[in-house]
Amino acid sequence: MARLCDTNLCSGCTACAAACPHDCITMVQDPEGFRRPKVDTVRCVECGLCAKVCPVLSAPDTHPIPDAFAARNKDNSVRELSTSGGVFTLLARHTLEQGGAVFGAAYDADFKVEHRMVETPEMLTTFRGAKYAQSDLGDTFRRVKEQLALGRKVLFSGTPCQVAGLRSYLGKEDPNLLLVDLVCHGVPSPAVWERYLAYKSEQISDGHRPITVNLRCKDSGWSTYSVDIRWPYGRNYLASNRQDPYIRAFVGDLCLRPSCHRCSCKGLTRCADITLGDYWGVWDQVPSMSDNKGTSIVLVHSEKALALWQELAPAMQTQQVDARRCMEQNPAALQSAKYDEENRSTFLHRYRDEDFSALVDELLPKPNAAGDLALRMAGKLKRLLKF
């Protein structure tokens, strides 16, 4: 029978399922809401291909220590709607201009997170903004392979474990493929995300489906981002990251995938061509690039990526920085999320049936309400001024 990696280390990257020549592996939701490979042992012919491509069993080669940059897209309208400095949009646009295809994570009509392929600049906006739930990759890896076989340029962006999975599945370097990963704290369960959205919708809009969701609204500042959800009939929800129970559960490690607590993709050296993250600490390290509207930290790993970086430089403000130092205030780049077994399992056993906010309040330290009020006032003022 197929021997896949330890359940607690499996990131759900789908490489095994994509590689199986007999389609014996399906990704099914486990009780915590994460997708996991399930092998049809009757049809399995024990060829071992699934184990061969598993990036946990055999990690793909990594590039040498990268060059690191603080970067901001010069187009402020893009930066405003992007999570950090808006660098992803520049990379993606460049791929499209070459007639290529871009794969990234977007919300579907019900705000579930899924990977999809985009071929027009207008559709790139669906990728903008971090979505804090593990995305459903579906058959993305096979689609990437198909596009490469057609000779097209492809940009694939995702979490480091998704990128490692794709790299292992494809087996060899392809000059037409650009792999973009993220500094990654971890991914919450899609089931927890669904429950939170239903809970908020019930609380604020009689259960209506939201119209827009932005988990990284910058109206009150990039480093002090807020959650902004809007429903029909003018019903809105705006809360700072320190108050919102979903962001607290995410950052407080209550609902991450088990593999995020023992992640095999941390570190400065990676198999991705480029790594993007928030440059937390830019205010101390490169004050001239700090305006609280979003600055990216960019690790450029491969020669292919360095050439592209130089080509795109005129569209950005950039400054080279020390690769180790720039991650000093961003532990997620190098270390796995803390594992508090008791808190995590209490949360995952109770969140479906209990008041979401009250449960988070019970399990995590209370945020500072006065600070939050000031942030919300600043956000409201900015909106009024814009109006």
Ligand SMILES: Cc1cc2nc3c(=O)[nH]c(=O)nc-3n(C[C@H](O)[C@H](O)[C@H](O)COP(=O)(O)OP(=O)(O)OC[C@H]3O[C@@H](n4cnc5c(N)ncnc54)[C@H](O)[C@@H]3O)c2cc1C
């Ligand atoms: C789950 C998650 C955790 C993160 N944790 C950290 C962290 O701890 N520290 C840090 O510095 N940065 C973290 N980031 C990365 C950071 O928030 C930005 O996404 C990154 O800096 C890109 O910013 P941008 O302005 O260039 O891109 P944007 O234009 O905002 O693009 C966002 C990019 O993220 C991808 N993406 C969005 N949601 C998901 C998802 N659920 N799964 C896979 N890919 C997704 C999109 O495809 C797109 O490529 C995290 C991102 C995610 C999705």
Ligand code: SF4
């Ligand atoms: S061993 Fe071969 S046939 Fe069996 S699940 Fe793995 S890839 Fe499929």
Ligand code: SF4
């Ligand atoms: S290939 Fe990916 S999904 Fe399959 S077992 Fe390994 S980590 Fe899990």
Ligand code: SF4
């Ligand atoms: S922390 Fe590691 S295992 Fe978890 S989503 Fe990020 S890259 Fe994958």
